[in-house]
Amino acid sequence: MDEQDSLKSFRSKFHIPLQTNSNPFIYLSGNSLGLQPITAKSHIEQELEDWKNLGVEGHLHAKNPWLPYHEFLTESMARLVGAKPIETVVMNTLSVNLHLMMVSFYRPTKSRFKILIESDAFPSDRYAVESQIKFHGFSPETALLELKPRPDEHLIRKEDIEALIDQQGDEIALILIGNTNYYSGQFFDMKTISHLGHQKGCVVGFDCAHGAGNVPLNLHDSGADFAVWCTYKYINAGPGSLGGCFVNERHVTNKNLPRFTGWWGHNKITRFKMGNTFEPIPSVEAWQLSNPTIFSMAAIKASLAIFDEAGIENLRKKSIQLTGYLEFLINEIGSEVISIITPSKPNERGCQLSIQLKHADKNLFENLLKKGVIADWREPDVIRVAPTPLYNSFEDVFRFVTILKDQLA
Numbered sequence: 001m002d003e004q005d006s007l008k009s010f011r012s013k014f015h016i017p018l019q020t021n022s023n024p025f026i027y028l029s030g031n032s033l034g035l036q037p038i039t040a041k042s043h044i045e046q047e048l049e050d051w052k053n054l055g056v057e058g059h060l061h062a063k064n065p066w067l068p069y070h071e072f073l074t075e076s077m078a079r080l081v082g083a084k085p086i087e088t089v090v091m092n093t094l095s096v097n098l099h100l101m102m103v104s105f106y107r108p109t110k111s112r113f114k115i116l117i118e119s120d121a122f123p124s125d126r127y128a129v130e131s132q133i134k135f136h137g138f139s140p141e142t143a144l145l146e147l148k149p150r151p152d153e154h155l156i157r158k159e160d161i162e163a164l165i166d167q168q169g170d171e172i173a174l175i176l177i178g179n180t181n182y183y184s185g186q187f188f189d190m191k192t193i194s195h196l197g198h199q200k201g202c203v204v205g206f207d208c209a210h211g212a213g214n215v216p217l218n219l220h221d222s223g224a225d226f227a228v229w230c231t232y233k234y235i236n237a238g239p240g241s242l243g244g245c246f247v248n249e250r251h252v253t254n255k256n257l258p259r260f261t262g263w264w265g266h267n268k269i270t271r272f273k274m275g276n277t278f279e280p281i282p283s284v285e286a287w288q289l290s291n292p293t294i295f296s297m298a299a300i301k302a303s304l305a306i307f308d309e310a311g312i313e314n315l316r317k318k319s320i321q322l323t324g325y326l327e328f329l330i331n332e333i334g335s336e337v338i339s340i341i342t343p344s345k346p347n348e349r350g351c352q353l354s355i356q357l358k359h360a361d362k363n364l365f366e367n368l369l370k371k372g373v374i375a376d377w378r379e380p381d382v383i384r385v386a387p388t389p390l391y392n393s394f395e396d397v398f399r400f401v402t403i404l405k406d407q408l409a
C-alpha cells in the first residue's frame with residue numbers, strides 16, 4: 001500500500017520525532033499536535049530576517065508584507081474548509097473565536113435562550129458556552145441542553161439529534177456541535193444539522209477543531225452560520241498557533257449583528273487615518289481585533305502550501321484507507337480487552353479511532369510509548385490514535401498494531 005500511495009512523498013516534508021535509538025516514533029497524535037513541516041522554519045526565518053533588516057518598514061516592505069499578511073492565508077484556508085474567501089479568516093485562537101462568534105450569534109430571548117451541545121463536548125467549549133449563558137443572565141441548568149448517547153452506547157444517534165431539535169428547537173437559540181467529536185471521533189453531518197436547526201429558527205455553529213485538515217468540510221455548502229477551528233492539530237501549524245473562523249456569506253455584511261470590534265476589523269483603506277468611527281470590512285475580516293502574530297501565520301502559510309499541493313480530497317481518500325486498515329488490524333487481534341468506539345462507517349468519522357480499554361489500564365498506554373508509539377490517552381479509559389494521511393504510512397499502522405498486540409498478550 002505504501003508503494004502504491006501517490007501521497008507517500010509528503011511524509012518527507014515533515015520532521016518525525018526520533019526515539020533515543022534514533023528510530024522515528026510511530027506518531028499517531030496529529031489530532032492533538034500536528035508535526036512540523038520542514039518549511040515552517042524558513043517561513044518563520046523570513047519574517048525574523050525582515051524584522052531584523054526593516055523594522056517597522058516590514059509592515060509594507062517585508063517580502064510578505066505584514067499589514068495584509070493574513071490575506072496570504074485566506075484562499076488556501078478557504079479551499080481547505082470549503083468556504084468562500086469572504087467567509088474565511090485566520091485570527092485569534094479557537095476559544096477566543098468561539099466567544100466572538102457567540103457575541104454575534106447567541107442572542108437569547110426570554111422564550112429562546114438554550115444552547116445545544118454534545119454531552120462530551122471539549123471542556124473549553126462547555127466553559128465558553130456556560131459563561132455566555134451566565135453573561136446573558138440565564139442559568140446553565142435550564143439553558144444548557146446536551147445531546148447524549150443512549151445508555152450503554154458511545155455515539156449520538158442521528159434520530160436522537162432530530163428528535164431533540166424537533167421537540168425543543170423553539171427554545172434553542174444556538175446549536176453548537178463539534179463537527180468531529182474529539183473523544184469518540186464521531187463525525188456529524190453538518191448540512192443535516194444546519195437544516196434541522198434552521199427549520200426551527202435556531203442559529204447553527206460548529207467547532208471544527210477535529211475536522212479542519214482531517215475531512216473535507218464544505219462549510220459554505222453546509223449552510224452553517226459560523227464555524228471555528230484551530231491550526232495546531234491536523235493543520236500542523238505549531239503549538240498555540242492562530243485559529244480559523246468562518247461566518248456564512250449571508251451574515252458578513254449584516255450591520256445589525258452585535259460584534260466586539262478592534263482596529264483590524266476596520267476598513268483597510270481608512271484604518272490608518274485613525275478615525276473614531278468603526279467601519280467594518282465587508283467580510284468575516286470585520287471580526288478581527290488585533291494585528292496578528294506574523295510568526296504563527298508564517299507557520300500556517302508553510303502548512304497550507306502542503307495541503308494545496310496534496311489536495312484535501314486526495315488526502316481524504318488515503319485517510320479512509322489508512323484508518324480502515326487500522327480498524328481491520330485491530331479487529332483481527334480479537335482481544336476482549338479493547339473495543340473501538342468510533343463509528344465504523346467511513347463517512348461518520350475522520351482519521352481517528354478511539355480505542356476503549358476494559359479496566360482502564362493506563363499502563364498499557366504507557367508501555368506503548370516505551371515501545372515507540374506516540375498516541376493519546378483520554379480519561380477515563382480511551383486511547384486515541386489518529387493516522388494522518390500526510391505523514392503516516394501503512395507501515396506505521398501495521399507496526400503500531402503489532403506493538404499493541406504484544407502488549408495485550
Ligand SMILES: *Cc1c(COP(=O)(O)O)cnc(C)c1O
Pocket residue numbers: 093094095096122124125178182207209210230
Ligand atoms: C483543541 C480544542 C480546543 C482548544 O481550544 P484553544 O482555544 O485552541 O486552546 C477547543 N475545542 C475543541 C473542540 C478542541 O478540539
